[in-house]
Amino acid sequence: MKSLNLYIFLLLATLLGTSCENDGDRVVLSGFQEAELKATATNVVLSNENSGKLVFSLMWDAGQLQNTYSERYGISATALTTTLQFSTQNTFSEVKEVVETSSSKSYTGKALNSLALSLGLETGKAATIFIRLKSSIAANTQSLFSNVIELTVTPYEEIAFLYMPGDLSGGWDKYTTKVCSRAGNGEYEGFVEAAQWNNFKFTTEMSSTSGITYGSSPTDLYALDDSKDQWNIWFEEGGYFLIKANTNAMKWSKTAITGFYVTGEFNGWNPTVNAMTYDSAKKLWTVTCNITTTLYGIQILANGDWAMAYGDDNKNGELTLGGANIVINEPGTYTITMDLSNPEKYTYTIK
Structure with missing residues (x-):
C-alpha cells in the first residue's frame, strides 16, 4: 500500500509539475538521502555482569520527505522506511534486518549478546559486526545506504x-x-x-x-x-x-507428543508398551512398571520413537536426548515420574 501511495504521489507530482510549469510551479520531492549513522562504541566485551546494562546505542539522521508544495500536496509520513542491517560480512551479502520507526536504538548487554549469537558469533571470541541503515521509499525504487559502523563484539555463553x-x-x-x-x-x-x-x-x-x-x-x-x-x-x-x-x-x-513410553530389557525393549500418563495440573508424566531385569537399565521414548529417546548421562536425575540408559539397581515395582515443565532441565525420579 505504501508503494502504491507513493507511486500515485509521484505520478501526481509529475503531472502537477508538468501542468504547473507554465506558472513556474514545479513539485519537487526532497529529503530522500543517505542516512548518517553514529554509534556509542566500537568494541564491546559482553558478560553476565553487564547483561542488564546499556552497552551500545545507534543514532541516525535519515532525513524527512517533503515537497516544494507540501501544504498543497502532502506525502505520507510512513513513505520513508528505515531498516537496520547487521552482517558478519562487509559486503552485506547476508544480513539480519530490523525495521525501525525511531531515530535511535539502544541495546542492553543481553540484547546485544542475543543479536551477536543470532548472527553466528562464537562465545568468548571477538568478531566484527557490520552495521548500516537502509532507507527506502518504495519497492520499485533503489534503496539508499548509510555509512557502515564496525562493531567488535565478544559474546558470552549463557543459558x-x-x-x-x-x-x-x-x-x-x-x-x-x-x-x-x-x-x-x-x-x-x-x-x-x-x-x-x-x-x-x-x-x-x-x-x-x-x-x-x-x-x-x-x-x-x-x-x-x-x-x-x-x-x-x-x-x-x-x-x-x-x-x-x-x-x-x-x-x-x-x-x-502422543505419549512417552518406558522401555528396557524387562519388556523386550518394546517402544510402546509401558505408557506414561500426563497430569496437566501437576505437569508430570508418570508410570508404574514391574522391572524384573535391570542389567541394561531403561530409556524413555517420546512417541515410541528411538530417535526421541531420553536417558541420563550423569546419573543425576537429569534427562538428555540420546543420553545413557537409566540405571535400575535391583528388580522391583517402580513408579517413574518425569517433569518436562522446566526447559532448562528435564528431570525424573524413580521410587
Missing part, C-alpha cells in the same frame, strides 16, 4: 530463554511459559501444552518494551518475523508439543 506471552502464559503481559537455549546459541526448545488456536509470540526479555519480539511471517506460520509486520503465532490443533525455535534460521517448529 538464554525465549518467553512466550499470550494464551500459553495466561496473558500478553505474562511470561510464565518459555523455551530454553542451554548453549545460548540461538537454538531453543521446550515442552508445552496448548489448546487449539492458542496465540503467542516469542520475546527475548520479560517485557513488551525491550528486547526482541518474534512473531510469525504473514506468509509463513513457521517463519519467525521480528519486523513491525509480524503476526501472532498460533496452534492449529491442541495437545502436548515439543517446541523448537531457531533465531539464526528464523524458524520455529512443533512436534505433537
Whole structure:
C-alpha cells in the first residue's frame, strides 16, 4: 500500500509539475538521502555482569520527505522506511534486518549478546559486526545506504530463554511459559501444552518494551518475523508439543507428543508398551512398571520413537536426548515420574 501511495504521489507530482510549469510551479520531492549513522562504541566485551546494562546505542539522521508544495500536496509520513542491517560480512551479502520507526536504538548487554549469537558469533571470541541503515521509499525504487559502523563484539555463553506471552502464559503481559537455549546459541526448545488456536509470540526479555519480539511471517506460520509486520503465532490443533525455535534460521517448529513410553530389557525393549500418563495440573508424566531385569537399565521414548529417546548421562536425575540408559539397581515395582515443565532441565525420579 505504501508503494502504491507513493507511486500515485509521484505520478501526481509529475503531472502537477508538468501542468504547473507554465506558472513556474514545479513539485519537487526532497529529503530522500543517505542516512548518517553514529554509534556509542566500537568494541564491546559482553558478560553476565553487564547483561542488564546499556552497552551500545545507534543514532541516525535519515532525513524527512517533503515537497516544494507540501501544504498543497502532502506525502505520507510512513513513505520513508528505515531498516537496520547487521552482517558478519562487509559486503552485506547476508544480513539480519530490523525495521525501525525511531531515530535511535539502544541495546542492553543481553540484547546485544542475543543479536551477536543470532548472527553466528562464537562465545568468548571477538568478531566484527557490520552495521548500516537502509532507507527506502518504495519497492520499485533503489534503496539508499548509510555509512557502515564496525562493531567488535565478544559474546558470552549463557543459558538464554525465549518467553512466550499470550494464551500459553495466561496473558500478553505474562511470561510464565518459555523455551530454553542451554548453549545460548540461538537454538531453543521446550515442552508445552496448548489448546487449539492458542496465540503467542516469542520475546527475548520479560517485557513488551525491550528486547526482541518474534512473531510469525504473514506468509509463513513457521517463519519467525521480528519486523513491525509480524503476526501472532498460533496452534492449529491442541495437545502436548515439543517446541523448537531457531533465531539464526528464523524458524520455529512443533512436534505433537502422543505419549512417552518406558522401555528396557524387562519388556523386550518394546517402544510402546509401558505408557506414561500426563497430569496437566501437576505437569508430570508418570508410570508404574514391574522391572524384573535391570542389567541394561531403561530409556524413555517420546512417541515410541528411538530417535526421541531420553536417558541420563550423569546419573543425576537429569534427562538428555540420546543420553545413557537409566540405571535400575535391583528388580522391583517402580513408579517413574518425569517433569518436562522446566526447559532448562528435564528431570525424573524413580521410587
